[in-house]
Amino acid sequence: MGWYQDALALWVPGGKETPLSVNFTDGKQGYRLSPERVRHERLIKALGKPRDDRHQILDATAGLGRDAALMAQAGFDVTLVERSPYIHAMLEDGLRRAPPALSAKMTLLPCQDSVQVPADVWHAVYLDPMFPAREKSAAVKKDLRWLQVLCAYPQPAEEEALLAWAMSLQPHRVVVKRPGKAPDLAGKTPGFSQKGKAVRFDVYLMG
């Protein structure tokens, strides 16, 4: 890990790949963040409309902040939690370089496991826990490969605890990102799902 073109980045010494860093405006992410695009994202549809003046989303598994940026661009105030110190440091650096209008809507908590946050304030708690990729390793994208190196796959007991904890915060809904054909998180059937080709968003309506 080090500095590459003014960004905190990860790379394999001697490797040919461009180093991985968090950039909220580049390439595909920049395109997906355009205001016309963002409302068509399945994640945004899964979140529904805020009500009772609750505009806050807790992204409890923030990773590289891509989904958080979509949610922020859609108008939500997003609080991000990330427990890997490497990923957290890159995310913090990406937010430092992000357009002010975007970073103003994203609050990164100090590096920690997602605990000790207040209940009763969230429109939604968003979970995107690690799940083993189906594709062969060469086909898996660079960022996902790094996540696989740095972050452990949760055991069933941890998945269960994560979902139970998210529900205990009493948001209007809990939204869980899953690979299209993966089983429901912790075996719990969602109220409904926003399904895409490779990924789906399971929605647990809490009231």
Ligand SMILES: C[S@@+](CC[C@H](N)C(=O)[O-])C[C@H]1O[C@@H](n2cnc3c(N)ncnc32)[C@H](O)[C@@H]1O
């Ligand atoms: C699949 S990635 C999330 C990717 C993210 N949605 C994005 O758009 O970049 C999962 C991330 O959640 C983090 N994580 C998993 N369980 C966590 C927990 N209990 N508390 C905090 N972070 C957690 C992992 O370290 C990893 O970076």
